[in-house]
Amino acid sequence: MRPSSEDELAGMIASAGGPVRICGGGTRGLSGAGEVLQTGGMSGIVLHEPGALTLVAKAGTPLAEVEAVLEGAGQRLPFEPMDARGLLESDGVPTVGGMAAANVSGPRRIQAGACRDYMLGVRFVDGAGRVVSNGGRVMKNVTGYDLVKLMAGSFGTLGVLTEVAFKVLPKPAAQAMLVLEGLSVAEAVAAMSRALGSAFDVTGAAHDPLAGRTLLRIEGFERSVGYRAERLQALLAGWIERDVVAVEEAWRSIRDVAPFHGRAGDVWRISCKPSDAPEVAARLGGDLLLDWGGGLVWALLPTGTDARAALAGIGGHATLVRGASQPRFAPQPEAVAAIAKGLRARFDPRGILNPGLMA
Structure with missing residues (x-):
């Protein structure tokens, strides 16, 4: 149709x-x-x-x-x-x-x-x-x-x-990013938290362990971007990338999870408290990519790995984005599941729209 x-x-x-x-x-x-x-x-x-x-x-x-x-x-x-x-x-x-x-x-x-x-x-x-x-x-x-x-x-x-x-x-007139190198996951999360808690209006905070880089993006008017980037550098060290093409390519890679392209394995998307990201990384192993200051963890794991079982006791939720070994979405808490069921009964009384997709 x-x-x-x-x-x-x-x-x-x-x-x-x-x-x-x-x-x-x-x-x-x-x-x-x-x-x-x-x-x-x-x-x-x-x-x-x-x-x-x-x-x-x-x-x-x-x-x-x-x-x-x-x-x-x-x-x-x-x-x-x-x-x-x-x-x-x-x-x-x-x-x-x-x-x-x-x-x-x-x-x-x-x-x-x-x-x-x-x-x-x-x-x-x-x-x-x-x-x-x-x-x-x-x-x-x-x-x-x-x-x-x-x-x-x-x-x-x-x-x-x-x-x-x-x-x-x-669209902003200018953008730049501060690059920190060689940080552990815990060190990167601490640095990203400091950056996001600063007065410098950071619009992106990601950590790529595979590349050994932590990226912090700043956008806005040209003079403001330059000033804030230098102040952030004084706070955290690192070096500043000012080339617009390089900045856009780096964040497109983070956005699209490019480090996992063309590689075998299951891909999981884990939402958690940034402070829990180091524990998430320690439990999962595998290759990781952290976004949202550590609040979003992408994980490339061996086929069949049950990330939810490995993360038991950690708040948040894990979604299987690529793979078929587990249900795509995590089970909902009983109260939330009841609300979701009621909404589906209201808007799809016959249960014909993508049935079972979010079960």
């Missing part, structure tokens, strides 16, 4: 006789039972108001198209969405709907926030074939549910997105 309009999509879902597997750009390696429903036929930028910092796009719109339009206006999506194709060895094209449905957020999340924080409004078709609209071009909500937040990260289990409105921000 490949609808070309919201009404056509609503008819398809209403008449569906069994499970439906929703596919945006097909870049995230999600699989499951049911007839495939592709959203790529619903594509195009509906509205872009640079002065109002607002963009509205249909769900099947390629993300590259949105980024090109924003680039032309000197703007960007602040949450820095990753491109998962290299990590997952997948084809396809990242889309607006897939990004929103997975709440895809990159290194800048620690400073700017997540994808869901910039979603102003959504339109979607629920599991009964009803068209639902929530939010708009301004940040407000007058319904009983904050559906914008619910849809972000729901992976299509509550409805099929047809349109998303975003707040966008201007």
Whole structure:
């Protein structure tokens, strides 16, 4: 199924006789039972108001198209969405709907926030074939549910997105990064915590043990960036990279988890307290990449490794991003699972949208 309009999509879902597997750009390696429903036929930028910092796009719109339009206006999506194709060895094209449905957020999340924080409004078709609209071009909500937040990260289990409105921000005039070398995980987490707790507005804090580098990014007006980078260097030592191309390439590598591309093994995404990152690293072994100041740990582990068992007792959660030896998502606490079940019963009473994906 490949609808070309919201009404056509609503008819398809209403008449569906069994499970439906929703596919945006097909870049995230999600699989499951049911007839495939592709959203790529619903594509195009509906509205872009640079002065109002607002963009509205249909769900099947390629993300590259949105980024090109924003680039032309000197703007960007602040949450820095990753491109998962290299990590997952997948084809396809990242889309607006897939990004929103997975709440895809990159290194800048620690400073700017997540994808869901910039979603102003959504339109979607629920599991009964009803068209639902929530939010708009301004940040407000007058319904009983904050559906914008619910849809972000729901992976299509509550409805099929047809349109998303975003707040966008201007691109900074300059950027630089402080590079620290030879730190252990514990030392890197301590350095990143100091940087993020400083007054220098760090927009990225990552540690790559494979390269032996800890990276701290600063963005803004040129003179401000230079001043803050030098002050951060005085605080932590290291050296400053000022070449814009080198800085962008380094953070694109962190964003897309490039050190794990083309390598065998299971890939786990662990969210934890930054202070727990050294213990996470010690328990898991394997190759690691730390982002969000240590609050996000990517781990490349031997096929079949159960990271959740290894991390028992540590707060947070582990998601299997690449591999099939364990369920993709961690079991939810009983209270949360009850809420999730109630929401699915409300928006997908027949249980046909990506069934079992988040079980």
